[in-house]
Amino acid sequence: MILAIPYDLAAAAADPETLQAPELRSPAPHPTQADLDRIAAVLNTARRPLLLAGRGARVSDAGPALNVLSDRLGALTATTVAARNLLNGAGHLGIAGGFGSDDWAELMAEADVVVVFGAGLNQFTTRFGHLFGPEATVIQVDLAEQATHPRVDHHVCADARVVAEQLTEMLDAPTQQSWRKTAADRVHRAAHREPGGPLAPDGRLDPVLCPSL
Numbered sequence: 001m002i003l004a005i006p007y008d009l010a011a012a013a014a015d016p017e018t019l020q021a022p023e024l025r026s027p028a029p030h031p032t033q034a035d036l037d038r039i040a041a042v043l044n045t046a047r048r049p050l051l052l053a054g055r056g057a058r059v060s061d062a063g064p065a066l067n068v069l070s071d072r073l074g075a076l077t078a079t080t081v082a083a084r085n086l087l088n089g090a091g092h093l094g095i096a097g098g099f100g101s102d103d104w105a106e107l108m109a110e111a112d113v114v115v116v117f118g119a120g121l122n123q124f125t126t127r128f129g130h131l132f133g134p135e136a137t138v139i140q141v142d143l144a145e146q147a148t149h150p151r152v153d154h155h156v157c158a159d160a161r162v163v164a165e166q167l168t169e170m171l172d173a174p175t176q177q178s179w180r181k182t183a184a185d186r187v188h189r190a191a192h193r194e195p196g197g198p199l200a201p202d203g204r205l206d207p208v209l210c211p212s213l
Contacts, residue, residue, distance in 0.1 A: 028060065028143060028159035031166065035156045039139055039163075040170040042113055042154075048179040049075040050111035052096055053160070054125070055082035056118020056142055062161035063087060066117060069164045072171050074178020076187070078108060080119050091180035091187060097125040107183060109133045116140045117160040121149035 043049055051070050053062065057079075063086040070077045070089045077087045078096040093104040105127065108114075114136050119125060121140070132138055132151060140152045141163045147155040156163065180187075198205060 031158035044172045046113035048112045049073050050114045051077045052116045053083045054080040054119025057160040058083045060161040065164035069168045074180040114138045
């Protein structure tokens with residue numbers, strides 16, 4: 001993430017400020033049993049499940065629970081920029097959206113069920129609405145009281161970590177041919193792109209290969 005601010009403001013002296021004690025946060029809402037049953041039913045029939053984690057998942061420390069859940073499902077995973085490096089499973093596709101790989105975005109678009117944990121699904125994460133396939137079922141688990149994107153089919157107002165932990169206990173045994181296994185070669189190829197030069201064919205700089213940028 002890049003934040004651009006005026007140079008004079010960045011160099012200006014800051015006045016002393018007294019930090020106020022943070023307000024006590026109310027306990028995060030827990031999912032209802034009906035919500036859990038509905039998500040579990042969808043995931044138990046999913047052939048190509050994708051778990052997408054955002055800032056809310058990082059705040060709730062949901063990373064370990066989501067890694068376990070993805071292993072249980074044989075699912076592929078991705079994060080928003082704000083949750084980068086939160087997940088590290090074998091089927092991790094990195095950052096979703098404009099900062100992600102086109103090859104990984106192609107895989108994400110093939111998901112038949114997407115469960116979004118703590119991500120608001122803004123225009124950059126969703127590639128302006130084109131990240132998910134038109135037939136995919138999208139479930140959002142978030143502390144927002146209602147869905148934050150029209151693409152969401154089912155919204156659950158609950159803590160991401162709690163939902164991930166409880167879902168893992170409700171899912172059927174993983175199949176031998178999970179999506180993670182069948183897509184393993186494509187995931188590997190996308191993660192190991194051919195090294196290029198600092199200049200693209202059109203003469204523009206490649207920011208990945210120009211560390212001075």
